[in-house]
Amino acid sequence: MAINIHSDHILRNLRQPGEETYKIPQGGFFNYVSGANFFGEIVEWFGYAIATWTLPAFSFAFFTLCSIGPRAYHHHK
Numbered sequence: 001m002a003i004n005i006h007s008d009h010i011l012r013n014l015r016q017p018g019e020e021t022y023k024i025p026q027g028g029f030f031n032y033v034s035g036a037n038f039f040g041e042i043v044e045w046f047g048y049a050i051a052t053w054t055l056p057a058f059s060f061a062f063f064t065l066c067s068i069g070p071r072a073y074h075h076h077k
Contacts (some may be wrong), residue, residue, distance in 0.1 A: 003029050003040030011037060012016035042068055 027038035049057040
């Protein structure tokens with residue numbers, strides 16, 4: 001969850017109000033992956049699935065991977 005929160009904080013503070021230019025996020029897991037917020041959410045849900053060890057939790061984690069994974073891949077391009 002910390003990855004997700006920290007990545008969202010970096011993204012929220014990336015530009016000043018009214019600024020429209022694109023900036024590449026730096027810091028945290030953005031130093032390793034271009035979609036650190038997506039990565040954090042996927043890790044978060046798989047962690048929940050492992051902690052609860054239930055089929056619905058694993059199903060949701062898998063669905064999250066299938067829906068956010070392609071977004072993260074295309075975001076990288």
